[in-house]
Amino acid sequence: MILTALKSRELARIVAIEGGQGLRQKLLLHGISEGSTVRMVSSNRGPVVLEINGSTIAIGRGMAKKIIVQK
Amino acid sequence: MKTLLMGNPNVGKSVFFNRLTGANIIESNYPGTTVDYTKGYMRLEGKDIEIIDVPGTFSLEPKDKAEEVAVKMLHESKGSKVMCIIDASKVERGLYLALEIIEQGFPVVIALNMWDVAIDKSIDIDAKKLEQILRIPVVPTVGISGEGISTLASRLGDATPVKVEDIVERTEGIKHKVNTPDERWTLIEGISKEIVTFGEYQHTLKDAIGDFTVKPATGIPFAIAVLYGFWSVFGSFAGFFTDGFLVKIFDEHWLPWLQTVFPGGLGNWLYALIVDVGHLENGVLTASDNCFESFGALSSGLFVPVGVVLPAIFIFYLMLALLEDIGYMPRLAVLIDTVLHKIGLHGYAIVPSILALGCNVPAVGATRILETKKQRFMMMTLLALFIPCGAQIGIMQDVIPGSIGFVMLYLIAGYFIFGYILNKIVPGKTPEILMDVPPYQKPMSRNISRKVWMRTSGFLKVAVPFVILGSLLVNVLYLAGTIDWLGNILAPMFEGWFGVPKETAGPLVAAFLRKDLAVAQLSAIEMTKYQMISAVVLVSIYFPCIATFAMMLREGGKAFLGSLAVLLVVVFTWGGLLHLLWILMGVV
Ligand SMILES: Nc1nc2c(ncn2[C@@H]2O[C@H](COP(=O)(O)OP(=O)(O)OP(=O)(O)O)[C@@H](O)[C@H]2O)c(=O)[nH]1
Ligand SMILES: [Mg+2]
Secondary structure: OEHHHOOOOOEEEEEEEOOOHHHHHHHHHOOOOOOOEEEEEEOOOOOEEEEEOOEEEEEOHHHHOOEEEEO | OEEEEEEOOOOOHHHHHHHHHOOOOOOOOOOOOOOOOEEEEEEEOOEEEEEEEOOOOOOOOOOOHHHHHHHHHHHOOOOOEEEEEEEHHHHHHHHHHHHHHHHOOOOEEEEEEOHHHHHHOOEEEOHHHHHHHHOOOEEEOEOOOOEOHHHHHHOHHHOOOOOHHHHHHHOOOOOOOOOOHHHHHHHHHHHHHHHEEEOOOOOOHHHHHHHHHHOHHHHHHHHHHHHHHHHHHHHHHHHHHHHHHHHHHHHHHHHHHHHHHOOOOOOOHHHHHHOEOOEEEOOEEEOOOOHHHHEOOOOHHHHHHHHHHHHHHHHHHHHHHHHHHHOOHHHHHHHHHHHHHOOOOOHHHHHHHHHHHHOHHHHHHHHHHOOOHHHHHHHHHHHHHHOOOHHHHHHHHHHOOOOHHHHHHHHHHHHHHHHHHHHHHOOOOOOOOEEEEOOOOOOOHHHHHHHHHHHHHHHHHHHHHHHHHHHHHHHHHHHOOHHHHHHHHHHHHHHHHHOOOHHHHHHHHHHHHOHHHHHHHHOOOOOOHHHHHHHHHHHHHHOOOHHHHHHHHHHHOOHHHHHHHHHHHHHHHHHHHHHHHHHHHOOO
């Protein structure tokens, strides 16, 4: 499923980042990498806010839709 | 030998800089605080070493102007050492930048800063092991308490250039070369496997509050409450000191004293410039009884910045420092992101916008953290036109307490409407937001008081001389008849188009130097409440003050001409529209 489908407080593991090298690198530099576990903080409206390894990060919905996760 | 302080945004570089050099650079709990480099000196083993605080950057491929400054600084500093500050709770990305810098051949020392935060999050890092793998000094540090910083500095001497191939060799399970970003990430993964262990993360009340204040459903009402609280405290504090004490001191003691001791007396030109121009009452030149009407460089010129604006500036900067250090700004950025996208900006634009409410000059600088030219141009233009600075708000609070709310709303409406239009016509892109939301922190009184002191004294240093200069200039122009001449020529425009008295010409000249002085001078002109609102709006939007102007020229380059063009359109439409509104309401 895509990241934006995750509800608040749900946990999931990132399995793939779709999109070009540029986006991948951008996300990696913000600590978002395949294999990490994320906890969704806010996904209803506005930018998606998630927690990864204890750090919180906000990410635009367009980018978030390219992140594939597995519960 | 030079030493650069480098690292990702918001890892504590400026904290290190201040501790090492005794300087006073602004530190705040959000990424992108520092947008330009600062030099200083630290004393190490009897020698003075030059040390440079560099804007934060994620990599050596810059994504915005602040990062460009950082990368350029590094490239221009061949032969320097680098203190690489890594957030211990986010080691991987810190290592990415560190490796890039190491690959460039720089001798590096690494601080694993925010060690306390990592412990809070049950992240355990083997610093010894990291040092063995990299063969680079690695020191755990806590910037805010100073722990480890002197150890780090003392180990600068041990820093030598290291080859990445050797690091690869010492990392278990990694064999390949490091040429591409992906290969670098694989190496980092290998290193991190050996040194980092993530424990069970216990969520605390702080995290719960963090979640609550960042989710739109709960966060937006909370944000409205915070901003409303901000505004109320601002108004009552400033009013209490200005009306309660300072007005009395200036009007009942300072002005009468000046009027008695200053040689010349009413009618004398020097006396008029410095103390009191007086006004005609039934054809007789009469002395002023308050500092708004006296216009003198030492009466109005001191009263405006010290008597009226100072309390407002002080309380504004106090509350701003609290918001900054607690870590609320990034949450506000997330909440307002959707709205700001409609005008071609993203949530992060809230940072320059709020800074502008204090002073437009640093706000123009802060636009460097926006990624594209389009965003920077739009942000710079919108804030210079529509965001009144703290000095202006402070004086409005005092001279138009009943209408200030309307003026602010009218300006905010302009910000969004012209933002919307500009977004449609300015070419370029607005990327989506991608931003770290740092944990909430207890504000430290030492940092708060230092920031408030720096910004407030910075205000006084600029405002007092400029307001005095502005008063003198306007007085000279009055005495020479230039202002009346200008007012008469422009009368059809002032009266016909904007619906303000032609005497507004004087304050508009003053506004070029200081907006606070301009609003103060408006208050001495006879006009209706509605004309006053129009005139104050004109003062805000017609031209940035000279300090902002210079900063825009420096930061915007050619784009500044674009801002000027927008400015002309805005002044005539937005200023004229208000007149139309009054006509429709039947109040003119
Ligand atoms: N808990 C904790 N907070 C720290 C530590 N070091 C710095 N801080 C806080 O982290 C925030 C960021 O510090 P700055 O020095 O402004 O960060 P910077 O690296 O200069 O950031 P930019 O200029 O935005 O790149 C401030 O609120 C500091 O008080 C630390 O070791 N522990
Ligand atoms: Mg800084």
